[in-house]
Amino acid sequence: MIGAVGLLPIALAVVAFLYASVGHAGASGYIAVLALAGLPAEQIKPLALILNTLVASVGCWNFLRAGHLPWRRIWPVYLLAIPGAFLGGWLNLPSLWFRRLVGAVLLFSAWRLGCAPVDPPTLREPPRPLLLAAGGSLGLLAGLTGTGGGVFLTPLLLLCRWCTTREAAAGSVLFILFNSIAGLAGLVVARPGALLALGRFEWLLVLIPVVLAGAIGSRLGSRHWPVAWIRRCLAVVLLLASLKLLGLTALL
Numbered sequence: 001m002i003g004a005v006g007l008l009p010i011a012l013a014v015v016a017f018l019y020a021s022v023g024h025a026g027a028s029g030y031i032a033v034l035a036l037a038g039l040p041a042e043q044i045k046p047l048a049l050i051l052n053t054l055v056a057s058v059g060c061w062n063f064l065r066a067g068h069l070p071w072r073r074i075w076p077v078y079l080l081a082i083p084g085a086f087l088g089g090w091l092n093l094p095s096l097w098f099r100r101l102v103g104a105v106l107l108f109s110a111w112r113l114g115c116a117p118v119d120p121p122t123l124r125e126p127p128r129p130l131l132l133a134a135g136g137s138l139g140l141l142a143g144l145t146g147t148g149g150g151v152f153l154t155p156l157l158l159l160c161r162w163c164t165t166r167e168a169a170a171g172s173v174l175f176i177l178f179n180s181i182a183g184l185a186g187l188v189v190a191r192p193g194a195l196l197a198l199g200r201f202e203w204l205l206v207l208i209p210v211v212l213a214g215a216i217g218s219r220l221g222s223r224h225w226p227v228a229w230i231r232r233c234l235a236v237v238l239l240l241a242s243l244k245l246l247g248l249t250a251l252l
Contacts, residue, residue, distance in 0.1 A: 008037050009206045013213035015240075016055050020217030021225065022234040023063055023154065023169025025056040025176045026210075027147035028241035042191075049089075049184040052148045054207065055214035056177035062218040068170035070163055076128045077171070078178060080136030081149070085179035088143020089186025102141065102152075103245030106238045109155035114235035119164045119227055126162040135175075143183040148176030151241040154234065165227045165234075173218070 015029035030048040039047075063069065134156060142149030150172040157168040221230055 008033070009209045011037075012051065012206055013209040016051070016210045017213040017217035018233060019150075019237055020055055020059050020214040021221035022230055022237055023059060023166075023171075023173040023218070023221065024150040024237055025052040025059060025148050025173065025180065025214070027052040027176075027180070028145070028151055028244050029237075031147075032240065032244040046184065046187060048147070049180050049187065051207070051210055052176065052180040053184065054211050055218075056148060056173055056180055058211060058215040059173040059218040060177055062215070062222040063166070063170035063173050066166075066170075066222040068166040068222060069174065070167045070171060074126060074131060074157070074162065074171050076131040077135035077138075077153070078175065080132055081139030081142075081175060082178050082182045084136045084139025084141075085143040085149070085182035086186040088140045088145075089183035090190040091144060099145070099245045100247070102145070103242045103247075106151060106155070106242035106245065109159065110235045110238035110242060112159060113155065113231055113238065116231065118231075120161050122161070123163065124161045126160065138175075139179050139182070142176075142179040143186055145245070147241075148180045148183075150176040151238055155238065165230050166222065169221060169230065 011033045012026075012030060015026045015033060019026035019029055027048045030051050031044055034044045034047060134153075138149045138152045138156075141152055153175050154168045154172045157163040157171060158165065162168075163171060221233075225233075
C-alpha cells in the first residue's frame with residue numbers, strides 16, 4: 001500500500017492538478033489511485049467525493065471568476081442533476097457491463113477531443129428539454145460511479161458544440177460541485193457510518209496538497225493555458241477515467 005506520508009499525496013495531487021486544469025475535480029482518478037493503494041472499498045468512495053468537493057470548490061472560484069460560465073445557455077442542465085446525484089449516491093454501484101459501456105463511451109470521447117485541438121468557429125443553441133434530461137441522467141451516473149459527472153458532461157457540451165472549451169470547463173466544474181455534495185449526502189444517508197469508515201488515516205496530509213494542486217491547475221486552465229493544451233489534457237483525463245471504468249487501472 002502507498003503510504004499516506006509517501007507517494008499517495010503526490011499521486012493524488014498530480015491527479016488534482018491535471019483534472020482541475022480542464023474544469024474537473026478528479027474523482028475517477030482518485031478512485032483509481034486509492035484502489036491501487038489498497039484502501040478498503042468503504043473508504044474510497046467517500047474520500048473521493050470529499051476530495052472532489054474541495055477541488056471543485058477552488059475550480060469554481062477560478063473558472064467562474066474568469067467569466068467563462070455560460071449560465072443563460074446551459075442552466076437547465078443543473079436542475080435535475082442534484083436529485084439524480086443524490087439518488088445515485090444512495091443506490092448501489094451499477095453492474096459491471098454498465099461500467100464497461102460508460103468506459104467505452106469515454107474512450108471514444110477522448111479520441112474525438114484529442115483529434116480536435118481547437119474550438120469550432122460557431123456554437124449551437126442547446127435544446128432545454130435535452131439539457132434537463134442530460135443533467136438528470138448524468139447526475140445519476142455521477143452518483144452511481146462516485147464521481148462529480150464532469151467526465152460525462154464536458155464531452156457532451158463540446159462534441160455537441162454547445163460550448164467553447166473554457167465554457168465547458170466552467171459549466172462542468174459547477175456541475176461537479178453540486179453533484180459531489182449531493183452524492184456525498186446520498187452516501188451518508190444510505191450508509192451513516194461512511195465518513196467514520198475513513199478512520200484515523202492521516203487525511204490532512206492528503207487534503208492539503210490535493211487542494212493546492214487543484215487551485216494551481218484550475219488557475220492555469222481558466223486563464224493561461226491555450227485551448228489546444230486544455231483539450232489535449234482533457235483527452236488524457238477522459239482516457240484515465242475510461243481505463244478506471246473498464247477495469248484497467250493496473251495500466252495507470
